[in-house]
Amino acid sequence: MKYSIRIVFTLFAVILSLVKGFAYDWPLVNGQIQHQINSTFGECRGERAYFHNGVDIQASQGTAVVAIESDTAYILSGSVGVNIGHYRYYHLANLTIQNLQMVQAGTIIGYTNADNHIHFIESNQSVDFYGNVPNEYCVNPLRNGALTPFIDAGAPEIDSITIYRQGTNDVVQPGTIYGQLDFAVQAHDPGVAADGTINNQSACGVYNISIEFRDSTDNLIGQAISYLIFDNIPDNGDINWAFATGSNSSTFVYWATNDPFNEPYNKYWNTRQRENSNYNVDARYPGEALYGDGAIRIRVIVEDIAGNTDMVDLSP
Secondary structure, eight states: OHHHHHHHHHHHHHHHHHHHTTOBOOSBSSTTSOOOEEEOTTOEETTTTEEOOSEEEEOOTTOEEEOSSOEEEEOOTTOSEEEETTEEEESEESOOSOTTOEEOTTOEEEEEOTTOEEEEEEESSOOOSSSOOOGGGEEOTTSTTSBSSOOOOOOOEEEEEEEEETTSOOBOOTTOOOSEEEEEEEEEEEEEOTTSSEEEEEEEOOSEEEEEEEOTTOOBOSOOEEEEETTSOOOGGGHHHHBOTTOOSSOOEEETTOOTTSSSOOOOEETTBBTTSOTTOBOSSGGGBSSOSSOOEEEEEEEOTTSOEEEEEEOO
16 A cells, blocks of 8 residues: 555656646746747748747846756857757857766856857757757747746737739739738737837747638638647748748748648638638539628738737728
């Protein structure tokens, strides 16, 4: 009986530790308090060159960086990055640890360099290797229960919405919204200050973009288009399916109707979609059309990872 009780308590302790293990402190001194976020996960980098695979945490040059997890350090000679456990720390100088050293959580591993921030990456696999983390391993460190505490009181903003005939550069004007259509949505989220308020010094990417279709009584028609959700990031070779021309490291124009995570990547909204069918199946006659002939309101919604939103309603 004594052994069974001990086993139950041991299992409970293991489960509790796993549950608690999802949340972790910030990788800087004073890690129990929030720090400023300058860039978010999944942003465009360069002229649609690659996805931002972590978050940028403001830290003036010389700020101590601490390990989140106990594990072996992997450091390339002359590198400004360190891999430990499930995390990569980048833009470091004056490292205080050695390659292949066993590092304990909470240990100072180095100091921020002249970039004045740490590029922080979380992986769903152990990063027991050298160099950058493959996109397929990267997860969003700002998700609920990861970097803690995290408060974001600022809402994202929709800057513009442009609708194109699918696969062309032909802009669709109000009153002619029909057929196969692509939505390009320019949007941004303000940076997050250390106290959770808006930091207008930086424009960040958004977490999710969705498009809803509603009837005259505001009932949702079918399912919303919601392909762009940055819990993870696609392969860098697929960035053009996520970001439209004009996107760069500070301007984010999203292809809201494309799905860079799942083939076919080049999707669209089909106003002629047959009810209870895929988006690319046309209705054979008006009575089986999902959207019908009644008035439809198009609602574009952008959301940050804290749940703050902005929305714009369009009329066909």
